[in-house]
Amino acid sequence: MATADTSPxxxxxxxxxxxxxxxxxxxxxxxxxxxxxxxxxxxAQSAISRKSANAGPWPPIRR
Structure with a gap:
């Protein structure tokens, strides 16, 4: 997120x-x-969570 992109x-x-x-x-x-x-x-924590969720017994959903 760039600082100029949002209001205070x-x-x-x-x-x-x-x-x-x-x-x-x-x-x-x-x-x-x-x-x-x-x-x-x-x-980073969100990316780890997504990776962990995709590592379960079900294959990742591909679109």
Whole structure:
């Protein structure tokens, strides 16, 4: 997410969602290094979850 892509209200909403997942930074509408790090971590965790879900007994769905 680029900092110029969103308003401060959208960035605050993102920070609140990240806070529900453990983000400890300020909810200030500023997209700084703490927000970026939390977003990167959440993205990495999501990718791991998707990979784990696809590794189950069922083959991944192909479209």
């Amino acid at each position: 209200n959208i960035r605050r909403a993102l920070q609140r969602l990240l806070a529900a997942d453990g983000y400890k930074g300020s909810i200030d509408g500023s997209f700084g290094p703490q927000t970026q790090a939390a977003l990167d971590l959440a993205s």
